[in-house]
Amino acid sequence: MMTSTVVEAPAESEPLAGTREPDEPAPPGPGSETESQPQPRPEPEPGLAERNPVGIAEAAAIVGLTAHTLRYYEQQGLVLPARNSAGYREYSPDALRRLNFLSRMRVSGMPMRELRRYITLVEQGDATIPDRRAMMHAQRDRIRLQLRELGLSLETTEFKIHAYDGHPEP
Numbered sequence: 472m473m474t475s476t477v478v479e480a481p482a483e484s485e486p487l488a489g490t491r492e493p494d495e496p497a498p499p500g501p502g503s504e505t506e507s508q509p510q511p512r513p514e515p516e517p518g519l520a521e522r523n524p525v526g527i528a529e530a531a532a533i534v535g536l537t538a539h540t541l542r543y544y545e546q547q548g549l550v551l552p553a554r555n556s557a558g559y560r561e562y563s564p565d566a567l568r569r570l571n572f573l574s575r576m577r578v579s580g581m582p583m584r585e586l587r588r589y590i591t592l593v594e595q596g597d598a599t600i601p602d603r604r605a606m607m608h609a610q611r612d613r614i615r616l617q618l619r620e621l622g623l624s625l626e627t628t629e630f631k632i633h634a635y636d637g638h639p640e641p
Contacts, residue, residue, distance in 0.1 A: 524561035524562055526559055527552075527562070534574055544573055549573055550569050589606055
């Protein structure tokens with residue numbers, strides 16, 4: 472039986488889903504005014520990098536995606552989990568990091584065709600780093616534009632809320 476392995480081990484340490492910088496504030500807890508807002512994904516278990524491969528359900532839970540999405544990413548050639556002797560998928564820490572990267576790029580609006588191109592470049596090795604860097608610069612520019620547009624949308628929403636504050640509820 473053939474097994475496939477994940478080729479990419481990111482050169483820079485990519486944080487796993489739900490992680491935050493040490494000086495970043497903790498997400499709001501229950502009862503806070505932002506409770507109804509989407510919350511960051513749960514923090515992964517400590518020591519994930521040293522653990523054994525995990526099955527699809529556990530991998531999905533760790534990265535905050537569905538098993539269906541993991542299978543789709545596999546069909547698209549974006550992640551290739553190994554298979555155990557029973558034929559079940561096994562996601563290594565490297566595969567989990569890749570899934571986290573894919574998730575973050577999709578949330579930020581990167582199209583699937585660009586993700587496929589990026590992963591193809593990764594699998595071609597270090598000679599493609601300049602191309603990958605250019606792709607990440609372009610993605611960063613798109614994200615910055617989205618943030619500016621969202622900031623304007625938030626200002627407009629807050630203006631309307633303030634305008635309605637003087638009007639009683641029906």
